[in-house]
Amino acid sequence: MADLNLVEAVREGLRQELARDRKVVVLGEDVAKDGGVFRSTDGLFEQFGPERVIDTPLAESGIVGMAIGMAVAGYRPVAEIQFSGFVYPAYDQLVSHASRLRNRSRGLYACPLVVRMPYGGGIRALEHHSESMEAIFAHVPGLKVVIPSNPYDAKGLLAAAIRDPDPVIFCEPARIYRAVRMEVPDEAYEVPLGEAKVVREGVDISVIAWGALVRTARQAAEQLAQEGVCDVEVVDVRTLSPLDTGTVLASVQKTGRALVVHEASRTGGFGAEIAAQIQEQALLQLQAPVRRVAGSDVIPPLAKLEDYFQPSMNLLVNEIRATMEF
Amino acid sequence: MPVTNLMTFNVSRMEVMDLDGNVDAGLMPDLSPEQVAELYGIMVLTRRLDERMLKLQRQGRLGTFARVLGQEAAHIGAAYAMREGDWLVPAFRETGSFIVRGIPVERVLQYWGGDEWGQHFPEGSRVLPVSVPVGTHMLHAVGIGWAMKQDRERVAVLTVFGDGATSEGDFHEAMNFAAVFQAPAVFLCQNNHWAISVPYGRQTAAASIAQKAIAYGMPGIQVDGNDVFAVYRVVRDALDRARNGEGPTLVEAHTYRMADHTTSDDARKYRPPEETAYWQERDPLERLARYMRRKGLLDEAREAETLARAEAEVDRVVAAYEAFPAPPPDDLFAHLYAEMTPALRAQRDALLAALGEGE
Ligand SMILES: Cc1ncc(C[n+]2csc(CCOP(=O)(O)OP(=O)(O)O)c2C)c(N)n1
Numbered sequence: 001m002a003d004l005n006l007v008e009a010v011r012e013g014l015r016q017e018l019a020r021d022r023k024v025v026v027l028g029e030d031v032a033k034d035g036g037v038f039r040s041t042d043g044l045f046e047q048f049g050p051e052r053v054i055d056t057p058l059a060e061s062g063i064v065g066m067a068i069g070m071a072v073a074g075y076r077p078v079a080e081i082q083f084s085g086f087v088y089p090a091y092d093q094l095v096s097h098a099s100r101l102r103n104r105s106r107g108l109y110a111c112p113l114v115v116r117m118p119y120g121g122g123i124r125a126l127e128h129h130s131e132s133m134e135a136i137f138a139h140v141p142g143l144k145v146v147i148p149s150n151p152y153d154a155k156g157l158l159a160a161a162i163r164d165p166d167p168v169i170f171c172e173p174a175r176i177y178r179a180v181r182m183e184v185p186d187e188a189y190e191v192p193l194g195e196a197k198v199v200r201e202g203v204d205i206s207v208i209a210w211g212a213l214v215r216t217a218r219q220a221a222e223q224l225a226q227e228g229v230c231d232v233e234v235v236d237v238r239t240l241s242p243l244d245t246g247t248v249l250a251s252v253q254k255t256g257r258a259l260v261v262h263e264a265s266r267t268g269g270f271g272a273e274i275a276a277q278i279q280e281q282a283l284l285q286l287q288a289p290v291r292r293v294a295g296s297d298v299i300p301p302l303a304k305l306e307d308y309f310q311p312s313m314n315l316l317v318n319e320i321r322a323t324m325e326f
Numbered sequence: 327m328p329v330t331n332l333m334t335f336n337v338s339r340m341e342v343m344d345l346d347g348n349v350d351a352g353l354m355p356d357l358s359p360e361q362v363a364e365l366y367g368i369m370v371l372t373r374r375l376d377e378r379m380l381k382l383q384r385q386g387r388l389g390t391f392a393r394v395l396g397q398e399a400a401h402i403g404a405a406y407a408m409r410e411g412d413w414l415v416p417a418f419r420e421t422g423s424f425i426v427r428g429i430p431v432e433r434v435l436q437y438w439g440g441d442e443w444g445q446h447f448p449e450g451s452r453v454l455p456v457s458v459p460v461g462t463h464m465l466h467a468v469g470i471g472w473a474m475k476q477d478r479e480r481v482a483v484l485t486v487f488g489d490g491a492t493s494e495g496d497f498h499e500a501m502n503f504a505a506v507f508q509a510p511a512v513f514l515c516q517n518n519h520w521a522i523s524v525p526y527g528r529q530t531a532a533a534s535i536a537q538k539a540i541a542y543g544m545p546g547i548q549v550d551g552n553d554v555f556a557v558y559r560v561v562r563d564a565l566d567r568a569r570n571g572e573g574p575t576l577v578e579a580h581t582y583r584m585a586d587h588t589t590s591d592d593a594r595k596y597r598p599p600e601e602t603a604y605w606q607e608r609d610p611l612e613r614l615a616r617y618m619r620r621k622g623l624l625d626e627a628r629e630a631e632t633l634a635r636a637e638a639e640v641d642r643v644v645a646a647y648e649a650f651p652a653p654p655p656d657d658l659f660a661h662l663y664a665e666m667t668p669a670l671r672a673q674r675d676a677l678l679a680a681l682g683e684g685e
Pocket residue numbers: 029058060082086419458459460461487488489490491492518520521522583587
């Protein structure tokens with residue numbers, strides 16, 4: 001066991017996959033010598049050399065497009081996009097090719113690649129460095145979307161993503177890169193894709209979250225428990241696509257109330273999909289409307305206004321109360 | 327079938343001033359002594375401001391920002407070559423260009439301080455906001471140039487970007503569009519030899535950025551980017567060509583990023599100190615000062631005076647920056663559309679109500 005934060009867990013996951021399979025390569029901007037702007041690939045270049053850990057020219061479409069070719073030719077590329085706000089030039093490659101090659105060739109070709117990116121706000125960053133755009137990936141048939149909320153899951157989900165036969169978007173919540181440390185097994189392991197997890201059991205209401213907000217949801221749950229208001233169950237979605245509706249529904253059927261939380265803007269956010277699934281499949285067990293706590297429909301602001309944009313613990317507590325009082 | 331030489335190309339580089347401040351009289355642009363002093367003053371101010379901003383950032387009084395140390399001649403000389411009515415489409419490492427174009431520079435600090443109002447430039451300034459997504463904004467310069475031409479305005483557009491930006495697809499699209507539409511645009515690449523940790527040689531296999539112009543059917547020229555006279559001259563000529571309907575030009579200013587990439591970066595991780603030492607000898611400010619001393623335009627007293635004026639201006643700018651009020655929370659919602667949508671209005675009201683409750 002090692003005591004790791006999320007960045008270190010990602011790095012260990014990459015290290016072990018690079019060591020396990022010589023077809024695994026890491027590529028992106030500043031990933032080699034610099035070790036990544038968040039240090040998530042630190043030391044890998046020194047250990048595995050320039051053919052396995054590759055600094056690319058500054059071109060996201062180039063990075064992902066080339067990774068597609070590598071994947072077609074039998075490699076397991078793990079591409080890094082420096083911040084999720086810079087993935088858009090690569091979106092064309094993801095939507096037009098990565099997600100479709102298997103279908104287009106009726107299984108002759110596949111695209112087993114991973115695109116990792118720091119994601120979300122809360123780090124007082126420049127414009128474009130705080131985006132939460134998971135919904136635009138989850139909306140694309142053929143892509144998988146994974147968002148870990150803690151170091152243990154990060155390492156295991158990353159291994160599973162790299163070994164997965166299809167393209168996986170791997171969003172790493174930058175806000176909690178260094179926020180928590182956790183015991184993480186030394187050996188390689190997989191956390192299977194497509195499985196949500198109940199991270200706090202409760203009986204009154206299900207709070208469904210992913211990424212950095214899982215932690216916020218748990219804190220809200222603890223506060224409400226201490227105040228004797230209610231007993232909150234927290235579900236960490238972990239994989240948005242394919243979505244583990246079974247775990248979500250089982251929780252909501254048990255508690256009868258649901259609140260979906262995300263940092264991404266509300267309209268068309270992934271919370272809408274989860275809320276829709278719940279009302280389609282668990283309407284009769286519901287004692288209150290499914291509510292969403294989400295970012296406003298605005299551009300993620302610069303530092304001075306950032307706190308007004310992030311769904312806070314207090315907001316979450318209030319929304320849970322409101323759902324309980326419905 | 328014979329094999330014939332289809333085309334042969336030359337790519338030139340211009341230097342006007344050597345390291346000791348001697349100039350080539352044939353190439354020297356006609357700048358009055360007052361203009362030279364003004365250029366020098368702006369370069370000194372930019373450098374002082376850059377240093378102060380670093381201090382503020384380290385003290386937690388300013389956010390992450392991109393320093394311009396060592397690149398003063400490139401982006402100040404180029405902006406100085408612009409005329410009234412010209413447009414500037416910047417990247418994010420052009421603080422001195424903003425000063426030249428009359429932007430209240432406290433706005434620039436306000437921006438790096440985390441307030442969007444810092445990009446609210448004076449009406450009619452024809453300066454676009456900082457563009458953080460690398461290599462994406464040059465197309466906008468082409469569109470503006472096209473519009474100016476359509477409107478029969480005899481003005482030009484200067485767009486600035488880094489060496490790393492030339493790897494993005496949009497750069498190539500912008501060059502191609504500009505040449506096809508003969509847009510009055512000048513592409514200024516501040517080739518500072520690094521894109522964060524990636525050196526020039528791993529960004530492109532081409533010996534120069536300037537030569538990339540040839541494939542698109544426009545002239546390209548490299549200029550010593552630490553020689554303010556050469557930058558001024560080449561950009562001025564390119565802007566003139568653009569205004570005269572002779573189409574776009576790519577100018578590569580060969581310079582160097584003397585500081586870390588941004589205040590969040592540590593260049594020691596990837597960059598040899600010898601390289602920085604080499605460029606230190608080519609410092610653009612010192613080079614201009616040598617010229618001025620030779621010409622009797624600068625003595626100790628005038629140097630001290632320039633410095634004191636810059637310091638006073640930096641003090642004023644910092645005070646003005648720190649006096650800006652914090653942006654109100656409804657700014658989040660107010661500027662997305664010409665008219666706030668009902669949904670946004672509701673979200674704003676909910677936020678304000680929640681904040682009110684918290685008081
Ligand atoms: C599309 C995009 N990708 C990545 C980044 C992160 N990033 C910011 S600056 C930079 C390097 C830019 O290099 P260059 O164009 O040479 O400009 P310089 O910083 O040297 O002035 C990178 C990779 C970004 N801002 N935009």
